[in-house]
Amino acid sequence: MKMRVKLTFPQDLIREPVIFTMARQFNVMPNIRRARVTETAGEMVLELEGEKDNLEKGLSFLKEKGIDVELVEGDVVE
Numbered sequence: 001m002k003m004r005v006k007l008t009f010p011q012d013l014i015r016e017p018v019i020f021t022m023a024r025q026f027n028v029m030p031n032i033r034r035a036r037v038t039e040t041a042g043e044m045v046l047e048l049e050g051e052k053d054n055l056e057k058g059l060s061f062l063k064e065k066g067i068d069v070e071l072v073e074g075d076v077v078e
Helices: 018-026 052-065
Strands: 002-009 029-037 042-049 068-071
Touching (some): 052 068
16 A cells, blocks of 8 residues: 655654654655755655555554654545
């Protein structure tokens, strides 16, 4: 399953490898489609691929870290 999400990072997580950690821990393949990062803000659009259950767990992990996760409408593909 594939899905596209928009992530907005709080300032304290901009330099943390949370995408890498999520990918390894939940067996999800991320593909960065767009990113904009400054010293105070981070925003990224990712295409994620993996098993539905793993994707859900990975997105929950990101939310628990304090990252705002939004599904990008019209871009969910099975």
